[in-house]
Amino acid sequence: MINVVGANKSFGSNHVLKNVSLDFEKGKTNLIIGKSGSGKTVLLKSIVALYPLDSGSVFYGDTDITKLDSKKLKNLRKDIGMLFQGGALFDSKTVLENIMFPMDMFSQMSNKEKLKRAQFCLDRVNLVGANNLYPSEISGGMNKRVAIARAIALNPSFLFCDEPNSGLDPTTALLIDNLISEITKEYQITTIINTHDMNSVINIGDNVTFIDGGEVAWRGDKYNIFDSKNQHLQDFISPAMLIRSINR
């Protein structure tokens, strides 16, 4: 469970997050949606303390991440997995080395155990035959799957995904969505996903938060999002409704 309380963040005169208060449930896929520039990524990076908040708190259980010193923050982050927009795999390492990296740094496992765990993670994301390839040698979808495998390598309690579907074709995007959702439920992880892909919302949106102009404008789930009275949200999802109407 993660609680954000009264979060404010500015860059110069640009007030990006305005008194944002939210809670994210464990074992569910919590989606943050909004237009480009609405503050989604800033919110996500503030939650993981990559951006320090100007004011407000972010609680991981009972621990306020904004109050932690660097040593305690490092320890908490070992319990966090993050999938970045571009994958953020290490270019100089192979797929297998990328997944083993968190274990190399922080676990006491033997090399054999690390290999076994890395192989398990790769199998979990249905990626075979890519162990010795470098990130530049794999496709965008494979890149995202390796990034998910790396994010879950240390069995995190919290998973953050920043635009996991960006740059992917609809079929692969659906696969990635389902994978994140399955992993969330299987390991009872608190998962927060930043997206502007309405297909993701319809597919895996257990909890959905609409951010507009740095504020929480609407909260609900995939079942009631189309009934929302929020005009900005309706404008945001209208392309998806268009698809629906065409389907009908």
Add this chain to the structure above:
Amino acid sequence: MTFFSEIGNYSVFLAKVFNKPERKRILFKEFKEELIKLGINSIPIVIIISLFIGAVITIQTAYNMKARLVPLYLIGYLVRESMILEFSSTIVSLILAGKIGSNIASEIGSMRISEQIDALEIMGVNSASYLALPKIIAAMVFNPILYVFSVFIGVLGGIMAGSLGGLISVTSFIEGLQFHVHLYYIAYSMIKTVFFGFIITSIAAFYGYNVSGGALNVGKASTKAVVNSSVAILIMNLILTQLILN
């Protein structure tokens, strides 16, 4: 103001770099890789430059000695002193600032804009230390070795140019090499190369680490890294020469 804030940020960066590493075994593994990337891979350029500079110094010295009442073996002596005192330490370091400095700044800068550094931070890794420390140590260890290479190759270039051009015999050149040897000069220059290794890698890593925006800024950071580390080398050269030789 910008200058002082950059010095402040550089100091904060160094404090982060010299934090206790997460895993010494990983640091050692990365250090070995950097030895190859920054050290061994720099040998060819050091060989080429030193060989030609040694040869040119020989030709220039011989040209200036024509019809003068100075013994020819002084050509060998001057080539040796030029290589030992200044060329193989300072000039080679300036060249390396261009080669490995831009390499480090662009490598780390690219990692910054592709969120690889954020990924390290999210994992709980001290990214500054993980990325910069192995490079700094490798350069400080390998720079003196490159210096020795450069001196020998430069002298070899001088011998070849002198004998092939008919300017001085090999025997006379070697006699000059053995004339009035100060081992202290070698120690002085080797100390300089250790400092220069630190300057090149730490400044380049600093600019790469603090890149923001896109690919254009990676290029700018790379240029800044080369220019500022070159200036820092020249200033440090002056300070160390004053401190050690006076």
